[in-house]
Amino acid sequence: MSRHVYLDHNASTPIHPEVVAEMLPYFSEIFGNPSSIHAFGREARDGVDRARERVARFLRVSPQEIVFTSGGTESDNFAVKGLAAARGKGHLITSKVEHHAVLRTCQALEAQGFDVAYVGVDEHGMVNPDDVRRAIRPDTIAISIMHANSEVGTIQPIAAIGRIAREHGIPLHVDAVQTLGKVPLDLDAFGVDVLSFSGHKIYGPKGVAALWIRKGTRMVAIQHGGEHERRRRAGTENVPGIVGLGKAVEVRARDMHAEAERVTALRDRLIDGVCARVPEVRLSGHPTQRLPGTASFLVRHVESESIVLGLDLKGIGVSAGSACTAGNIEPSHVLVAMGVPLDWAMGAVRCSLGRSTTAEDIDYVIECVEPLVRKLRQAMPVGAA
Amino acid sequence: MRYSPTLVDHFLNPRNAGLMRDPDGIGEDEYEGCGDLTRFFLRVCDGRAVEVRFQTYGCGPTIAAASVASELCRGRTVDDLGHLEAEEIEGALEWLPQDRKHAAEIAAGALRAAARDHLSRGRRHV
Numbered sequence: 001m002s003r004h005v006y007l008d009h010n011a012s013t014p015i016h017p018e019v020v021a022e023m024l025p026y027f028s029e030i031f032g033n034p035s036s037i038h039a040f041g042r043e044a045r046d047g048v049d050r051a052r053e054r055v056a057r058f059l060r061v062s063p064q065e066i067v068f069t070s071g072g073t074e075s076d077n078f079a080v081k082g083l084a085a086a087r088g089k090g091h092l093i094t095s096k097v098e099h100h101a102v103l104r105t106c107q108a109l110e111a112q113g114f115d116v117a118y119v120g121v122d123e124h125g126m127v128n129p130d131d132v133r134r135a136i137r138p139d140t141i142a143i144s145i146m147h148a149n150s151e152v153g154t155i156q157p158i159a160a161i162g163r164i165a166r167e168h169g170i171p172l173h174v175d176a177v178q179t180l181g182k183v184p185l186d187l188d189a190f191g192v193d194v195l196s197f198s199g200h201k202i203y204g205p206k207g208v209a210a211l212w213i214r215k216g217t218r219m220v221a222i223q224h225g226g227e228h229e230r231r232r233r234a235g236t237e238n239v240p241g242i243v244g245l246g247k248a249v250e251v252r253a254r255d256m257h258a259e260a261e262r263v264t265a266l267r268d269r270l271i272d273g274v275c276a277r278v279p280e281v282r283l284s285g286h287p288t289q290r291l292p293g294t295a296s297f298l299v300r301h302v303e304s305e306s307i308v309l310g311l312d313l314k315g316i317g318v319s320a321g322s323a324c325t326a327g328n329i330e331p332s333h334v335l336v337a338m339g340v341p342l343d344w345a346m347g348a349v350r351c352s353l354g355r356s357t358t359a360e361d362i363d364y365v366i367e368c369v370e371p372l373v374r375k376l377r378q379a380m381p382v383g384a385a
Numbered sequence: 386m387r388y389s390p391t392l393v394d395h396f397l398n399p400r401n402a403g404l405m406r407d408p409d410g411i412g413e414d415e416y417e418g419c420g421d422l423t424r425f426f427l428r429v430c431d432g433r434a435v436e437v438r439f440q441t442y443g444c445g446p447t448i449a450a451a452s453v454a455s456e457l458c459r460g461r462t463v464d465d466l467g468h469l470e471a472e473e474i475e476g477a478l479e480w481l482p483q484d485r486k487h488a489a490e491i492a493a494g495a496l497r498a499a500a501r502d503h504l505s506r507g508r509r510h511v
Binding site: 306310380 | 402
């Protein structure tokens with residue numbers, strides 16, 4: 001294998017060297033429990049506090065409003081269940097294209113007696129804020145809409161949805177796992193009350209994430225135990241992870257604007273190259289309101305996993321938008337919600353670029369995709385999908 | 386790598402892929418709920434498959450299984466192909482992960498169907 005090209009940054013990212021350097025002492029030298037009152041504990045506590053301040057500075061919020069968690073899934077669970085449980089009963093609104101961390105949490109709440117409205121999206125995967133307005137009932141207790149979709153990259157009109165939530169006095173949770181550190185986030189302008197974000201999507205470590213909870217928002221903890229995180233999330237803090245998340249956010253604050261511009265140009269080079277050279281391929285997601293590094297393609301009449309395997313054998317890492325797992329087909333719920341026909345949806349491939357992606361990488365991918373798809377189609381019964 | 390070198394080779398370089406004009410037998414099989422589909426075409430002479438071609442829609446192992454099966458069955462009697470088992474195809478691929486066993490099953494199913502189709506036509510090319 002002559003070359004390695006990683007185009008799966010929406011799945012995970014390599015830890016930034018500056019983040020690694022910041023974390024390393026917290027694995028061995030600074031190992032105390034932040035809850036301990038002796039010097040060992042205080043040193044660890046200082047690291048956690050500094051990380052909290054860094055995240056708060058980036059978001060322009062108070063450090064006390066940040067709660068560290070074990071990952072984006074926990075943050076989403078905490079947000080949705082915490083808002084619901086604080087109100088006891090009622091109706092929630094979310095969209096059909098949310099991450100499963102939100103969708104399945106909502107389904108779990110339905111099993112407990114809550115009502116949930118799942119608003120649809122247009123052909124670009126975008127929520128219509130008026131649909132959210134129409135879904136509001138007198139007993140609506142929370143709205144949860146993601147900032148950007150991880151599969152197709154569409155950025156939702158959060159500011160408009162936030163205005164509607166504010167008008168009705170309904171708390172708004174936003175899953176920003178794919179956007180924090182990639183595109184600007186103005187929590188006040190967006191009218192957000194609770195925000196989920198994660199470390200490993202922004203060149204930080206896995207196993208750490210956070211939830212920002214606007215002061216005054218009624219929430220209850222979903223994990224019980226000690227008094228950690230101001231009694232909002234029990235459990236000894238993942239100190240190296242939290243330190244890493246803090247540093248990763250600080251690095252993103254410095255680098256994100258320049259990187260977004262560079263990565264957007266590479267993304268467009270990839271889109272133009274693939275669409276020009278491969279017949280019957282189209283971009284999925286919104287043409288302009290999309291994540292800087294995300295290019296998702298629909299390759300008609302080719303099964304996406306075979307493309308992923310073929311590119312893998314060329315040293316290229318991308319992800320499939322659909323997966324055949326143990327003989328069960330699972331077309332992406334996002335593409336289904338967008339109304340993408342099955343013969344296109346089954347050939348969904350996502351390329352997500354990042355800070356290490358180069359123009360040479362993109363040209364190599366374009367070179368590899370065209371002959372691979374041509375070869376796969378040669379063995380394919382047209383219309384079989 | 387999750388797959389054997391033989392599987393990867395057949396996936397990257399499928400043998401006998403494509404349509405056949407006026408075949409002596411056609412058969413296909415689809416994996417329920419998965420959508421993977423394989424179709425075989427047989428050219429038969431003196432009761433033996435002298436030419437085999439296939440089309441398939443599916444993941445890498447499905448393509449590789451059809452390709453390796455197309456080589457396995459050339460020259461064999463149609464009666465023999467009517468009893469082809471997935472295990473033989475899987476063996477030719479060295480191994481398949483548990484969640485990809487269906488690749489060999491639909492290749493075998495499609496070949497058996499093609500053999501049955503030929504036998505039901507009640508004729509032989511000379």
